[in-house]
Amino acid sequence: MASSACILAISLLALVVFIALASDQSPIQDFCVANNGSTVLLNGLTCKDPKEVVADDFSFSGLHLAANTSNALGCHVTPVTPSEMPGLNTLGLSIVRIDYAPQGLNPLHTHPRASEILVVLEGSLEVGFITSFPENRHIGKVLQKGDAFVFPVGLVHYQRNPGPTNAVAIAALSSQNPGVIIVANAVFGSIPNISSNILEKSFQINKKAIGYLQTKF
Amino acid sequence: MASSACILAISLLALVVFIALASDQSPIQDFCVANNGSTVLLNGLTCKDPKEVVADDFSFSGLHLAANTSNALGCHVTPVTPSEMPGLNTLGLSIVRIDYAPQGLNPLHTHPRASEILVVLEGSLEVGFITSFPENRHIGKVLQKGDAFVFPVGLVHYQRNPGPTNAVAIAALSSQNPGVIIVANAVFGSIPNISSNILEKSFQINKKAIGYLQTKF
Amino acid sequence: MASSACILAISLLALVVFIALASDQSPIQDFCVANNGSTVLLNGLTCKDPKEVVADDFSFSGLHLAANTSNALGCHVTPVTPSEMPGLNTLGLSIVRIDYAPQGLNPLHTHPRASEILVVLEGSLEVGFITSFPENRHIGKVLQKGDAFVFPVGLVHYQRNPGPTNAVAIAALSSQNPGVIIVANAVFGSIPNISSNILEKSFQINKKAIGYLQTKF
Amino acid sequence: MASSACILAISLLALVVFIALASDQSPIQDFCVANNGSTVLLNGLTCKDPKEVVADDFSFSGLHLAANTSNALGCHVTPVTPSEMPGLNTLGLSIVRIDYAPQGLNPLHTHPRASEILVVLEGSLEVGFITSFPENRHIGKVLQKGDAFVFPVGLVHYQRNPGPTNAVAIAALSSQNPGVIIVANAVFGSIPNISSNILEKSFQINKKAIGYLQTKF
Amino acid sequence: MASSACILAISLLALVVFIALASDQSPIQDFCVANNGSTVLLNGLTCKDPKEVVADDFSFSGLHLAANTSNALGCHVTPVTPSEMPGLNTLGLSIVRIDYAPQGLNPLHTHPRASEILVVLEGSLEVGFITSFPENRHIGKVLQKGDAFVFPVGLVHYQRNPGPTNAVAIAALSSQNPGVIIVANAVFGSIPNISSNILEKSFQINKKAIGYLQTKF
Amino acid sequence: MASSACILAISLLALVVFIALASDQSPIQDFCVANNGSTVLLNGLTCKDPKEVVADDFSFSGLHLAANTSNALGCHVTPVTPSEMPGLNTLGLSIVRIDYAPQGLNPLHTHPRASEILVVLEGSLEVGFITSFPENRHIGKVLQKGDAFVFPVGLVHYQRNPGPTNAVAIAALSSQNPGVIIVANAVFGSIPNISSNILEKSFQINKKAIGYLQTKF
Incomplete structure (x- = not known):
């Protein structure tokens, strides 16, 4: 996956999450660790037997690693969803790491099922979203290292690295399967x-x- | 409003609904008729005193009337939301009538907060939506009079009148304030x-x- | 089904919907097209593989056709639920067409899981509902062609055709399985x-x- | 209130609860003690300042007292809702005590917003509900002291004391404002x-x- | 189970409920009686065929019986959840009977998924909970027979029998699987x-x- | 605030969030920017006029700055909630930065209203949580830089820096007002x-x- 583009990586996010299906209803148990191999498809994921759950079901490694951004957009998204961290199933959250080359762009897109808070870890980012009411208002800002910004659910938004160096962000989303529409x-x-x-x-x-x-x- | 375009009318829908605010949580009373003049803004609408509620709060007239579609898109949307029917507040539903001139188009748009079922009352409509998973699949069809079609929440979709005569549809949406992003x-x-x-x-x-x-x- | 009564048709609505089960939680995927043959019964419906979904899963035909109302009540309900339109599953909406002979009655009933907006397409209708608070207040009105009216979830309501000609309505409900209690x-x-x-x-x-x-x- | 009938008492339940309004959304704070005197009406109740909350806001007394059942139905309902226990606001629960004279009846009714678990404390009760699917099936049973029974939300149900002595029950409902339709x-x-x-x-x-x-x- | 301690009994509550899994989403059918033997595990319980449902699925017996409290804490909890009453599945409610020996204690614990209303049937109880905001405020009271008290969801709470005689309470919880953390x-x-x-x-x-x-x- | 301890800072989180109140229901508008000065208290926050919203309402600065951890626990939490970022209101998300001195501890605590995903930015962390079912199972692990871990809602959990150097984490929570009980x-x-x-x-x-x-x- 090292050479994949931002668009491709985002698409994979959608794909792997769906295979795992998902459920953003409230949990009814302490946890419902995703049974990723199940053939029963529903509005949410079937669970592993809770007695067979292990700590690794709740963890994921590698978010400190820079991704390869040598693609047309200069951007790469690394998702952490129930496919990568089965314990997320039913908990209503997921995260991603986003790498941006200089001038790299996470292009105009929406998440139909999640709001997103982004934190800039390295570099700077020009970010914005467009509201539906007031009609077509563009709310944007340039973020520096340590800045956070929230994109409300369903609205068209973007991030762009305006700087001469790489940028890195961590973003949290309010669904285990946010979906993405570029x-x-x-x-x-x-x-x-x-x-x-x-x-x-x-x-x-x-x-x-x-x-x-x-x-x- | 007679000469407004589809885009303009849709935008007005967003506007009037918001002024009325909205609430798609479950109702906790029989009804919570919108108090449209309230200055308290919240995630949902304040209510009128239930003892002062009248039948007209729950009704709206004029959906049998053809709207003027002589605009660039050849399309006009007439909304029924809590601004027009205050009794809809907290009930999680709204409807619209859509008029299409020959070749008229309700252009590519999404509703961030509602799925939509459309019924063709007159003429025919070419409709479709694009999925996020499977990635960017276009699911479309030509509808005839009496056909119904559902557009899932948050997905980009459109309707176009391919025919030589006017078309008319009624659409129901699963939120009192669906929002629209053209x-x-x-x-x-x-x-x-x-x-x-x-x-x-x-x-x-x-x-x-x-x-x-x-x-x- | 052509000669069935309003009561019978409504009951069928309940029946077919249940066989399909249903889920009015928020969708976690773009869609979860009902797998109507599944033997796994749950609070909601299992899905088809999303890669096998087709446009017909999201559509239904025939709502322009007058139903036979020659039964004791002079009324007939044609439902569109996940049994008839599998793509409705998880989207929290359904619709019905209702035909009324002169003096036809959709008798006193409640929907335990949905509010309902009704639009009069032909003729006129005398409609009303009874509130639980204020206690046992009857809120009613005579609707003409093009009028819309909303019945809040769980309340007893009715529609009657007072006129000398047939009446027709389309109604949208805020659940894929509203249920009906006559x-x-x-x-x-x-x-x-x-x-x-x-x-x-x-x-x-x-x-x-x-x-x-x-x-x- | 001592001589009020079961029907009247139930109606009062509806009344007092509504004045307090109500909210069955999930709580966003530890508690939101009802500010019963507020003039702001919404889908849920405004709160007291949390610093002024006291233990009595969360308590209610007198459920051990027999109510007067000398009325036409031989039945009396004593409600505990946010009007009587302001701390219930936003917590999605309420309870009632029901007293039944010999042959006393809590007549056919529905709660549009709550399921109900009933526990028989004294005497015996003939109870039942009618399903919408399977259509109009009557599910009923005679309960003895110490028996519990659940009535699903929105369904028509009843309780009757078949015995020669008084009966008493405690019932819990899954809403702070269940509503009642006799x-x-x-x-x-x-x-x-x-x-x-x-x-x-x-x-x-x-x-x-x-x-x-x-x-x- | 007669000699089990309060702690043990509470733990069993957690256990049996989970085996039955659970679902506190809104019901989409009249009922979804728990199919306790199912091997499909999900965020909620699979259902029995609704045509095979019987009245006993909705009932439970024995809540009038004193439990054995001769254990270290002098307390015993008798749960009524979908394991004991399958009809509770999807209805968002459960109840328990709690027996307290003199000086018996239901020790400091939280329910991660439910608020709780408790009614004292016999004896007296010293009860309290600790808030998270205002920070670490202790809200407590001594209850007498016939008193009710509510413990908000997720907060640490306790009940203790201060008296010289046994105490008995019935408590309703706003989830079919409240969970308990002692x-x-x-x-x-x-x-x-x-x-x-x-x-x-x-x-x-x-x-x-x-x-x-x-x-x- | 520079010298405050982990416990104190967490408590402030609870405090400031509450003043802002909060709402984790679904948004009914594009956004509902918190009107932090409002005197109307409810289960959620009142909003600013959407026409007066600016980009700074959706942003927050300073998460790259090390906090002072010279306190008894060697830990400091910097919250980002609607008090610090008003645009978060109604969006169901918040984040925190946590600084740990060597041997620093974020002590045993629960969040009654949120699950939490934590990402280690610097150093290493020993983390764990205790389940309610299976009863009292301890699920724990040592995380390295770039590792992520999820703590399910309502369960007791902790993080400890076992290393000789400072550790830093970002954590996302699935509520705008998670609450914290140490x-x-x-x-x-x-x-x-x-x-x-x-x-x-x-x-x-x-x-x-x-x-x-x-x-x-």
Whole structure:
């Protein structure tokens, strides 16, 4: 996974989390450690026998390691969800480490099921989100090392490293399976494509421009 | 409001709903009719005295009337939320009527707080949504009169009238304040603008194209 | 199903929904399309593999068709729940079409798990509900075509077509499995019967009247 | 209150609870002791300053006292809700003591917002509820001293003292404001009355019988 | 079970409930009677086929019987959870009977998933809880027969019989699986032990005292 | 605040959060920025006018700064809750930075309203929690830089720096107002004291030992 791009890594986050399914209801037991091999699929994850639970079910290693950001976006996301830490199942939380090359971008995206608090560990980040009410207001800021920022659930947001050096952040999300929708990929890279007359009218651009954009995603 | 466009009308939906605030927690009383003039703002709406409630608090008129769709998108949304029907407060539901001119489009958008079931009353509609997992799968269909379709919460979706005649739909949403994020407006029409280097890299297009798009929204 | 009565159709709604089970918790995935054949019964429905999901899982046809209302009540309910539209599972919504003959009645009933917004598509309807606080207040109104009305969760309510022509409504409910309790059937038509001394005292009528009513349901 | 009937006492329960409003969301503080005099009405109750809270806010006395059951139903309900025990606010629970004279009846009713566990302290009770699925099944039993029974939320249920001596029960409910809908009162005793043609068709009885029943409630 | 101690009985409560698993989400059906033999473990319990449900699934007997309190604490807890009453599954409630010998103590403990209302049926009880905000405030009172008291969810609390005679209480809890953490047992009796330098510093006592305490639990 | 101890800082967390009140229900708006000066106290926080919201409402600075750990426990907690970051209100998340001197201890405590994921940024940490089922099982591990660990909601847990150098962690919590109960302080340091015969029997130690412990907290 070392050379994967930010977009790809985020997508994998979605994938591995779903295989584990997930449940953000309140826990009814002390814990419900994910039984990742189960064939019963539901709105949440089946559990291991609680008597067979071990400390490693609740832990994960490697968040101090820089990821490879040599990809088009200059960004890499390392997720910690029930796939990586089965004990998270039913607890309503997950975290990620994000690495940014200089000028690296975590592109415009939303999490349909989680708010996110981000803490800058190294470097600086230009961050922002767009509100639905007041309509289309852009709330943004440049963060320095040690700064924290919160992105409310469901809103379009981004982070960009404006600096000359690498940046690193840890972000906590309020769901074990936040989901991620990268705007450009969803709109111009879906399979099958959204028909061009819908894209033309939504973005008020012509068919040729649409075709160009679709080759990119 | 007769000549407003689909985008404008949707935006108004967001606006009026918020002024009324909202609460999608479970009701703790039979009802909590919205006290729309209250100055106390909270995660939900304050209530009128239950002894002063009347039948009109629970009703709304005019959903049989065709709206004016002579705007750029050929689409108009008429909302029924606690602003229009105060009795909806705390009940976790709202509805809209949507009118589509021939080729009219309800452009790519998400509702951060609601799933939506749509029923086609007149004409036909080409509808679809994009999933986050499996990644960027486009699930779409052409609906005829009498068909219903559901758009899961938080996913990017659209409706388009492919036909030669007007189309009309009723849609129910699973929140009294679903919110709406129109992708193109949020991305290219925010105030202030998202910086062009973020848009360029997110959409992999050049600065001139970004500038062009920003003039449109 | 063409000749079934309103009561019967409503009961079928309860039946088919339950076989599909249901879950009104928040979704933890984009969707959890109902696996209607599953033998695992829980508080909610197991899902199909998300990779095998198709657009038809999210759609349903036929809501433009008039149902046969030639039954004792002059009323027919056509449900759209996860049994008919598997994609509704976990999304917290369902809809119904209701047909009313002239003088047709959707009799006194409650939904234990959903509020309901009703929109009159054709004809007129006399509607109302009874509150628990203020105690036993009747809130009612005559609706015309294009009017909407909301019935809060758990309260006894009814709709009646007072007019000389057929009436049609679409109603949205805030649960995928709202449940329905028709007051007269629950009270006088249960199996086994509620003992007559309980009914006599509850309704302050004599044994003979109870016996008469029990033959009706 | 000594001579009030079971129906009246239950109604008072609804009344006092509502004045206190209520909130069955999860608590966000250790406690939110009801500020019963507040003029701000919402989906839940405003709180006292936590520094002014005292032990009496969390307690209530007198549940060992027999209530007067000399009324038409031979039944009396003594509620403990946030009106009587302000510390219950936000905690999602309430309790009642119920006294039954010989042959006393707690008539057919539902709680729209709570399940109920009942424990028989003295005497015996014939209890039951009617399910919505399987349709209109009557599940009932005679309980003896020391027996417990649960009535699921929203279902029609009753308790009757079949014995020659008084009976006493304690019941816990899963909401601070369960609400109560007494079937006969809601149907035949609402203000204003439900129109007779709705009642006639719902219960399949004639106008004269309806008029007779309406004089009773 | 007759001679078991209060601590042991409480622990059994935790055990049996978990085997049954549990679900405090809202019910989506009328009921979901626990299928206690199921091998599918999840955040909540699988259900029996609703057509095979019987009245005994909703009932439990024996709460009038005094338990044996001849143990070190002079206290015994008799639980009623989905293990004992399968119909409780998904309904968000459970109850217990507690017997106290003279000077008997239900020692300092918390319920991580439930608030608790206690009613004194016989004797008197000295009760209290400690708040987290205001910090470490002790709110306590002596209760007499017929008094009720509420312990908010998650807070450390106790009950002690100060009197010369036995005491008996019924308590309702706002979860089908409240869980119980007895402070002394968790801290000094865990398997394996918490390391002594953590206990020494947490309690500011020396290693020998820690060793002594660990032999007790 | 520079010289405050871990216990004190944690307590302040509880205090400041409460003044801000809190709400972990789902948001009904894009955001509900805390109106920290409001006199209306409820189960959640009132909001600022959304039109007056600024980027600083969503940010906080200084998490890169080492705190002073020269106190009895060698530990300091820096909270980020709605008091410090008003935009967190209604979003169900908070974070803390924790500094540990060599041998520093975050003593045995529970969070009644949140699970917690901790990431070690510097040094190493010995961590663990005690389960309620299986009964009193101790699940613990030594974490190194870059390791993450999750503590389930409501369970007793601790972190200790076993190393010769300082340790630093960031922890995310699944509530905006997690609350904290430090076991030793709650038990031996409450105001007023828990009576000694309750403590003696709970901990099976004599009155003199209790008196000694109470002087410590």
